[in-house]
Amino acid sequence: MKRVVITGAGTINALGHNVPDTLEAMREGRCGIGDLEFRDVDRLAIRIGGQVRGYEPETRFNRQQLSLYDRFTQFTLIAAREAIGQSGLEFSGELAARSGVVLGNSGGGMTTLDENYRSVYEDGKNRVHPFVVPKLMNNAAASHLSMEFNLKGPSFTVSTACASSNHAMAQAFQMVHGGMTPVMITGGSESMLCFGGVKAWEGLRVMSKDGCRPFSANRNGMVQGEGAGIFVFEEYEHARARGAEILAEVAGYAMSSDASDIVMPSKQGAARAIKGALADARLNTSDVGYINAHGTGTAANDKTESAAVADVFGAHADRLMISSTKSMHGHLIGGTGAVELLACILAVRDGIIAPTIGYDEPDPECALDVVPNEAREANVSVALSNAFAFGGLNAVLALKRFG
Amino acid sequence: MSSIKDRVIDIIAQQAVLEPSDVSLDSTLDDLGIDSLGLVESIFAIEEEFDISVPFNANAPEDSEFDISSVASIIDGIEALVKDQS
Numbered sequence: 001m002k003r004v005v006i007t008g009a010g011t012i013n014a015l016g017h018n019v020p021d022t023l024e025a026m027r028e029g030r031c032g033i034g035d036l037e038f039r040d041v042d043r044l045a046i047r048i049g050g051q052v053r054g055y056e057p058e059t060r061f062n063r064q065q066l067s068l069y070d071r072f073t074q075f076t077l078i079a080a081r082e083a084i085g086q087s088g089l090e091f092s093g094e095l096a097a098r099s100g101v102v103l104g105n106s107g108g109g110m111t112t113l114d115e116n117y118r119s120v121y122e123d124g125k126n127r128v129h130p131f132v133v134p135k136l137m138n139n140a141a142a143s144h145l146s147m148e149f150n151l152k153g154p155s156f157t158v159s160t161a162c163a164s165s166n167h168a169m170a171q172a173f174q175m176v177h178g179g180m181t182p183v184m185i186t187g188g189s190e191s192m193l194c195f196g197g198v199k200a201w202e203g204l205r206v207m208s209k210d211g212c213r214p215f216s217a218n219r220n221g222m223v224q225g226e227g228a229g230i231f232v233f234e235e236y237e238h239a240r241a242r243g244a245e246i247l248a249e250v251a252g253y254a255m256s257s258d259a260s261d262i263v264m265p266s267k268q269g270a271a272r273a274i275k276g277a278l279a280d281a282r283l284n285t286s287d288v289g290y291i292n293a294h295g296t297g298t299a300a301n302d303k304t305e306s307a308a309v310a311d312v313f314g315a316h317a318d319r320l321m322i323s324s325t326k327s328m329h330g331h332l333i334g335g336t337g338a339v340e341l342l343a344c345i346l347a348v349r350d351g352i353i354a355p356t357i358g359y360d361e362p363d364p365e366c367a368l369d370v371v372p373n374e375a376r377e378a379n380v381s382v383a384l385s386n387a388f389a390f391g392g393l394n395a396v397l398a399l400k401r402f403g
Numbered sequence: 404m405s406s407i408k409d410r411v412i413d414i415i416a417q418q419a420v421l422e423p424s425d426v427s428l429d430s431t432l433d434d435l436g437i438d439s440l441g442l443v444e445s446i447f448a449i450e451e452e453f454d455i456s457v458p459f460n461a462n463a464p465e466d467s468e469f470d471i472s473s474v475a476s477i478i479d480g481i482e483a484l485v486k487d488q489s
Contacts, residue, residue, distance in 0.1 A: 064420075067444065127450055130443040 003236035004176045005402060006345070007244040008089070010082025012075050013227030013329045013339050014050030018082055022339070023346050025328065026354035027375045032329050033212060033223050040195040046207045049193050050225030050330025068131050069144065070109030071191035075228035075335075076141035077148060080185060084149055087232040088244060089183060091150045098181040100153030101142045102172045103230075104164030104188030106334030107197060109136030114196040141189055145230075153181050162294070163387035164188050165229065165337035166395035170253035172233050173397070182238040187338035189228030198224065204263075206298050212331070214295035214324035215302050215370040217361035222296040225330025229338025248345050251382070251400040252281025258392030265301055265388050270294075270308035273394035277384060278312075281398035285313045288320050289380030290347040292340045293370075294388045295324020295356065296331055303365040305386065310368070321378065323356040323371040337387045341397065344383035348401040353378050407453070407485060411478045414448045428475040435474075439464075442471065455484045 011018065014032030015025035025032065036049045057066055057074055069077070091099055112135045119125045134140060139157040146155045154175065158168040165188030172186035192198070201207055201224060208221035239246060254276025258269030278285060294305055302324075310317045325343045332339055343354040352375055359372035381401045388394045405413075409423070416423040419435040426435065432442055439461060446457050457480075458468045470476040 068440075127447070130447050131440070134440075 001177050002179055004173050004233050004250045005236050005239050006231050006247040006250060007234045007239050008083035008085070008087030008232030009230070009247055009342060009345065010079035010086070011227065011229045011339055011342060012052055012055070012078045013229070013332065014052055014225050015329050017055065017078070019342060022342055026325060026343055026346060027352055029355045029357045029374055030328060031357055032225070036193060036198065038194055044195070044198055044202060046198055046202045046209055048209065048211070048223055049198065050223060051193050052227055068135060070112045070135045070140060072105060072109060072189045072228070073141040073144050075191060075226070076103065076145055076189040076230065079187065079189070079228040079230035080145050080149065083230040083232050084185065087234070088242070089232065095183065096150045096152050098153045099151050099183040099185070100181060101146050101151050101155040101185045102158060102168045103142045103145070103186065104158050104160070104166070104168035104334045104337065105138050105141060106159055106161050106164050106190060107192040108138040109140065110192040110197045111194045112136040114194040117196065145185060149185070151185060159334065160393040160395070161389040161391055162331065162333055162336060163389035163393050163395045164334035166385065166387035166397055167255060167393070169231065169233070169337065169341065169397060170255060170395050173250045173253055176233050176235050182235040184233045185230060186233055187228065187230035188335040189338070190333045190335035191226045192333065193224060193226045208297060211358050212297040212327045213358035213360060214293065214297040214327050214356050215306070215363060215366040215368070216359045217363035219297045219299070219302065222298050222326070223330045225326070225332045225336070227329070227332055227339060228335050229342060231338070231341065246402045248348050249400040249402045251283065251398040253277050253395065253397045254280055255393070255395045258394070260392055262392070263390050265304040266392060267304050267308045267311065269392055269394050270305060270386070270388050271311050273396040274308060274312045274384065274386065277396040277398045281400070283382055283398060285316050287382045288313070288316070288384055289378060290344070290353055290383040291320060291322040292343045292383065292385045293322050293324040294386045295326055297324070297326065301388065303363070305388065306366040306368055317368060321353050321369050321371050321376070323354055325354050327357040337385060337395070341385055341399070344385050344399045347380045347383045348399055351377055351379055353380065407482050408478050410452055411449065411481055412474065414445055414452060415474060415477070418445045418448070426474060428473070428478070430474050432471060449481060453481065453485050455481070455488045457484065
């Protein structure tokens with residue numbers, strides 16, 4: 001089996017419009033969550049989110065591109081330009097024919113849907129723009145990414161709600177690991193911060209009105225975010241031969257299904273995914289220094305996740321660090337695992353553990369070292385990234401320091 | 404208000420990223436670099452501008468009642484539709 005390394009990373013999210021700014025914000029424990037700004041926000045009960053601010057689409061894309069790119073596609077391309085730029089790869093000939101794109105996404109072009117439903121239902125219009133379908137389809141981002149960079153290999157979009165990006169990256173890893181292709185572009189994106197997108201989540205009564213405080217006893221729900229994270233997964237020998245800078249090694253993964261409830265998480269399902277990722281990566285529990293938690297800030301997730309970690313790691317659970325960066329960038333739903341993988345790279349490459357901010361009070365049901373409020377320096381060689389989705393679909397990735 | 408002809412040329416020019424003065428009546432959409440997506444977007448813009456419905460099916464453009472073979476034929480078609488549908 002081939003070793004798989006990460007040779008490029010890109011992002012845009014509430015903490016920054018690129019990787020360096022995002023990692024700096026994570027180091028400083030900055031909060032990207034604030035008052036939402038969009039039409040009809042005054043009709044929402046939930047008015048906060050991790051919105052991408054100071055972003056001017058016209059400076060990144062021309063008019064024709066913007067007529068075809070929903071916001072989630074725009075975010076994907078911005079992150080992909082950064083990641084592929086960093087990798088130094090150019091795709092032509094045999095490499096282009098074999099390299100592909102696997103992305104995670106949940107809602108597709110939710111702002112496109114929202115605007116056009118408003119137009120036909122509220123404004124009573126009988127005609128919509130011809131590009132509504134190609135803009136809102138969930139695979140639009142993967143397709144435009146493949147077109148912009150000439151990626152002609154296996155390309156598709158994976159949709160497993162909050163675990164979409166982790167499932168996508170696991171799939172991309174497997175393709176490189178198994179020798180199908182030397183390079184895959186992977187990660188995910190989401191943009192559902194619009195009236196309809198937030199209204200739908202509001203209905204479920206799991207959202208916080210005032211902030212995301214994972215693992216804290218006074219937590220009261222999740223906060224949505226938006227953005228994208230994109231990575232270049234490359235076969236190690238291919239990367240080495242061209243002298244590429246290696247950010248980290250992807251060591252393994254596991255996926256599981258709770259097969260029990262459409263919204264409530266299961267300790268057993270989560271534990272099986274964590275244990276499976278360690279087995280796949282041939283790691284011992286004691287090798288793991290950091291876990292980027294799913295850590296949504298809901299009552300159910302955080303205690304179930306803490307119990308699953310305690311079960312898998314036993315006594316070592318008290319020695320490892322686990323933080324939820326959703327406290328800073330919000331929950332990017334289908335894109336969340338991709339942005340959170342950046343925190344794992346920060347841990348294994350730079351020895352910096354991103355904190356769980358907004359942490360006020362210990363919860364005896366979440367009695368782990370959640371790196372409260374301030375980043376910490378630590379020598380960590382292995383990090384896990386957890387994602388446990390609605391629908392009970394779980395995916396955990398294992399990242400190793402390279403070298 | 405400018406003429407139907409000028410308004411149609413403005414829409415086509417915007418789609419082709421050209422100045423209206425560069426769009427001649429005998430140009431085909433192909434000459435102007437407008438592809439199939441650009442064509443449906445232009446038709447949408449024309450429908451919005453004149454509040455008409457253009458009988459056009461992208462599956463078989465040449466079989467449509469609406470003649471898109473040149474800028475002049477498009478303008479003729481729009482003038483007829485505006486007259487019929489007003």
